[in-house]
Amino acid sequence: MVSLADVEAARERIAAYAHRTPVMTSTLLDERAGRAVFFKCECFQRVGAFKFRGAMNALLQESGEAGVITHSSGNHAQALALAAKLRGARATVVMPDDSPKVKVAAVRAYGAEVVFSASTQEAREAKCAEIMAQTGATFVSPYDDDRIIAGAGTAALELVEAVPDLDTVVAPVGGGGLLSGTGVSVTGRIRARVYGAEPAVGDDAAQSMKLGRVVPSKSPKTLADGLRTGLSERTLAHLREHVTGIITVTEDEILAATWWILTRMKVVVEPSAAAAFAAVCSDQFPADARRVGVVLSGGNIDWPKLGPLLAAFQPT
Amino acid sequence: MVSLADVEAARERIAAYAHRTPVMTSTLLDERAGRAVFFKCECFQRVGAFKFRGAMNALLQESGEAGVITHSSGNHAQALALAAKLRGARATVVMPDDSPKVKVAAVRAYGAEVVFSASTQEAREAKCAEIMAQTGATFVSPYDDDRIIAGAGTAALELVEAVPDLDTVVAPVGGGGLLSGTGVSVTGRIRARVYGAEPAVGDDAAQSMKLGRVVPSKSPKTLADGLRTGLSERTLAHLREHVTGIITVTEDEILAATWWILTRMKVVVEPSAAAAFAAVCSDQFPADARRVGVVLSGGNIDWPKLGPLLAAFQPT
Numbered sequence: 001m002v003s004l005a006d007v008e009a010a011r012e013r014i015a016a017y018a019h020r021t022p023v024m025t026s027t028l029l030d031e032r033a034g035r036a037v038f039f040k041c042e043c044f045q046r047v048g049a050f051k052f053r054g055a056m057n058a059l060l061q062e063s064g065e066a067g068v069i070t071h072s073s074g075n076h077a078q079a080l081a082l083a084a085k086l087r088g089a090r091a092t093v094v095m096p097d098d099s100p101k102v103k104v105a106a107v108r109a110y111g112a113e114v115v116f117s118a119s120t121q122e123a124r125e126a127k128c129a130e131i132m133a134q135t136g137a138t139f140v141s142p143y144d145d146d147r148i149i150a151g152a153g154t155a156a157l158e159l160v161e162a163v164p165d166l167d168t169v170v171a172p173v174g175g176g177g178l179l180s181g182t183g184v185s186v187t188g189r190i191r192a193r194v195y196g197a198e199p200a201v202g203d204d205a206a207q208s209m210k211l212g213r214v215v216p217s218k219s220p221k222t223l224a225d226g227l228r229t230g231l232s233e234r235t236l237a238h239l240r241e242h243v244t245g246i247i248t249v250t251e252d253e254i255l256a257a258t259w260w261i262l263t264r265m266k267v268v269v270e271p272s273a274a275a276a277f278a279a280v281c282s283d284q285f286p287a288d289a290r291r292v293g294v295v296l297s298g299g300n301i302d303w304p305k306l307g308p309l310l311a312a313f314q315p316t
Numbered sequence: 317m318v319s320l321a322d323v324e325a326a327r328e329r330i331a332a333y334a335h336r337t338p339v340m341t342s343t344l345l346d347e348r349a350g351r352a353v354f355f356k357c358e359c360f361q362r363v364g365a366f367k368f369r370g371a372m373n374a375l376l377q378e379s380g381e382a383g384v385i386t387h388s389s390g391n392h393a394q395a396l397a398l399a400a401k402l403r404g405a406r407a408t409v410v411m412p413d414d415s416p417k418v419k420v421a422a423v424r425a426y427g428a429e430v431v432f433s434a435s436t437q438e439a440r441e442a443k444c445a446e447i448m449a450q451t452g453a454t455f456v457s458p459y460d461d462d463r464i465i466a467g468a469g470t471a472a473l474e475l476v477e478a479v480p481d482l483d484t485v486v487a488p489v490g491g492g493g494l495l496s497g498t499g500v501s502v503t504g505r506i507r508a509r510v511y512g513a514e515p516a517v518g519d520d521a522a523q524s525m526k527l528g529r530v531v532p533s534k535s536p537k538t539l540a541d542g543l544r545t546g547l548s549e550r551t552l553a554h555l556r557e558h559v560t561g562i563i564t565v566t567e568d569e570i571l572a573a574t575w576w577i578l579t580r581m582k583v584v585v586e587p588s589a590a591a592a593f594a595a596v597c598s599d600q601f602p603a604d605a606r607r608v609g610v611v612l613s614g615g616n617i618d619w620p621k622l623g624p625l626l627a628a629f630q631p632t
Contacts, residue, residue: 041582263617266583267584268582307625311620312623313619
């Protein structure tokens with residue numbers, strides 16, 4: 001299990017590389033949520049997402065010449081690529097052969113080698129294994145790794161240091177790395193509850209918490225494309241220790257939360273991040289939560305998909 | 317003419333009401349511009365635009381019971397509405413009867429009365445005159461008013477105090493209130509050149525500067541919908557005194573600049589604001605400019621219009 005000391009060590013380790021992102025507030029969003037909300041803006045983190053924190057923390061503990069490898073089409077891929085570049089290490093990213101060009105270009109721009117595979121989980125893992133056998137590269141999971149969890153936890157550590165009197169903190173949950181690290185930091189430092197926010201169309205984390213075992217994700221179609229992954233044994237164990245509950249939000253609520261943050265706070269957030277604010281605005285959210293921290297996990301929007309939805313959105 | 321002392325007085329006057337907005341930087345945008353760029357983020361100002369500064373400065377110098385009136389469908393309308401509300405004053409806004417519902421709702425949400433007119437300049441002015449005759453309300457121009465110019469100049473004053481070694485500062489130009497105030501603050505405080513940024517499809521400010529007389533705007537169709545207005549004698553006089561030149565940018569350049577700021581800096585800017593960054597990236601921009609301040613004037617995006625354009629945008 002990752003401890004608060006691990007998160008504090010990660011914070012020291014990555015301090016020279018990661019941005020200390022701002023905590024922002026908005027009167028208009030407070031009114032919408034019916035409570036005071038403090039947004040930890042990881043969209044302003046390097047590569048536009050909290051993922052850089054964990055990737056950098058992992059790379060700073062890697063010494064092998066053979067470099068690192070992962071399979072991801074999302075923010076972790078860019079984060080690992082940049083972290084490796086900053087360390088002068090080799091990085092290979094296995095991406096589905098139907099990945100958007102812009103994502104492939106972004107990973108390459110950070111200096112990583114992109115290798116394509118078929119888009120199934122099996123094909124990606126097989127391609128990774130093949131390359132690891134050839135090159136000796138070390139696999140770095142997007143979430144199932146204590147170093148990644150500890151790095152991810154540094155965002156919430158900064159948040160609770162900036163606003164120590166929060167009563168509740170919310171982070172989105174996909175694979176659970178961010179929520180695990182958030183739980184460790186928040187419950188270790190202050191008296192506050194921690195909740196996860198998850199798309200209702202893929203409520204495997206909520207189910208996993210209820211049943212006490214990992215319920216696999218069915219890779220749901222959701223606007224929150226960073227939250228499609230399922231928990232691991234490791235992240236579920238952290239959640240059971242530190243997290244009070246998972247709040248599920250509909251696709252409409254996720255889109256609305258994205259729109260409200262974009263138009264009122266003027267911060268570019270991806271739907272996976274906005275899901276956490278959707279939870280805070282939801283009827284399911286604890287009525288007695290008055291000062292709520294939200295980890296806005298990232299700001300890498302898929303514009304071809306989201307642009308038309310934002311254009312058609314009618315606020316209510 | 318507005319002086320630096322006027323801007324400094326405006327700053328004191330509005331200090332308790334306006335946000336001191338952050339100056340942000342982005343390595344990726346510096347690379348794109350080929351120079352260091354310092355963004356004064358007025359998208360984070362109240363009502364999402366610098367306009368609040370001038371409106372508040374004007375309202376704090378109004379004592380009449382009859383309140384204020386303006387005609388605008390843009391940021392000035394919301395700014396005047398909020399400034400009046402904060403002062404407990406009445407505000408009336410004449411809006412074209414084809415105004416987007418969301419803009420009408422925003423003005424009403426700040427407590428102003430909305431009166432509709434036909435959308436021509438003449439109809440709007442006639443409606444204003446009619447109401448002023450009935451109520452005694454004072455007209456507050458969006459730009460042709462020394463109090464508005466002095467208020468607008470407080471943004472650049474904060475910028476040059478935060479980054480005193482800028483060599484160039486750029487602000488967008490429509491009616492010229494922001495550029496006038498920016499010119500006063502920058503040339504009064506530091507040794508730096510000031511440029512305006514204007515859509516090429518409506519280059520009336522550039523023409524006005526060349527010819528030394530106000531060339532009327534033809535209300536061009538441009539993405540930068542905040543920059544359709546023409547200069548007044550007052551703002552042209554300020555520009556001639558303080559501004560080195562106007563750089564015109566194409567619609568493609570404006571869209572690209574908007575996309576780059578949204579996707580790289582994660583700050584929501586409207587195209588009228590991004591036009592200033594487009595100028596900094598343009599071949600017309602002075603090659604020796606190394607440290608450039610950009611006043612990002614606002615972040616109120618017309619999503620139905622811009623969403624599909626962002627979705628279709630292909631970066632080069």
